[in-house]
Amino acid sequence: NAGVTQTPKFQVLKTGQSMTLQCAQDMNHNSMYWYRQDPGMGLRLIYYSASEGTTDKGEVPNGYNVSRLNKREFSLRLESAAPSQTSVYFCASSDRVGANVLTFGAGSRLTVL
């Protein structure tokens, strides 16, 4: 009953540090996504992966890299964190069937000082 699991849930970084947010889903979904949520701006798509081995940019990809390691896992990397990347990050997955309903992880709160 895990669904989408994100780690870590909280992280504090200093400007210039790097880190990777991990995401795994156990629903055999093809598509996976990374969103960021900022106050007053809703959720904005950073990157998504329609299938294993493919990734595409979303609305706000600058400063991020992603890896679709296998069907289950989709990681988001910040190579040199900036204060503007302080946000709540959500991973999601979907099976691309019909309405393609997304299942979300619990979110990861990242603070860059």
Add this chain to the structure above:
Amino acid sequence: AQTVTQSQPEMSVQEAETVTLSCTYDTSESDYYLFWYKQPPSRQMILVIRQEAYKQQNATENRFSVNFQKAAKSFSLKISDSQLGDAAMYFCAYRSYNTDKLIFGTGTRLQVFP
């Protein structure tokens, strides 16, 4: 590019009353999906209801229903018999028929008063 607009940053409703949250969108496409997601304080995103654009009938899920006006590009959410547990951020979202990407509005924070 498609956009989703939620013009009400905050709304409030009395318990047991009815409230309607507004959403408009801009698209040149004829086939698409629309969604309402709920985000309670736990931060978890939960699907409330979805609507296929080709369906004229408005979707309903228990106390939640939508008013889908395709020509006006409007997709409002009505919550009947509001409960304290309905207090949350509500996001309207759009997906093109031919892509995987979901585009969200900026959200409406709903407060429910006893």
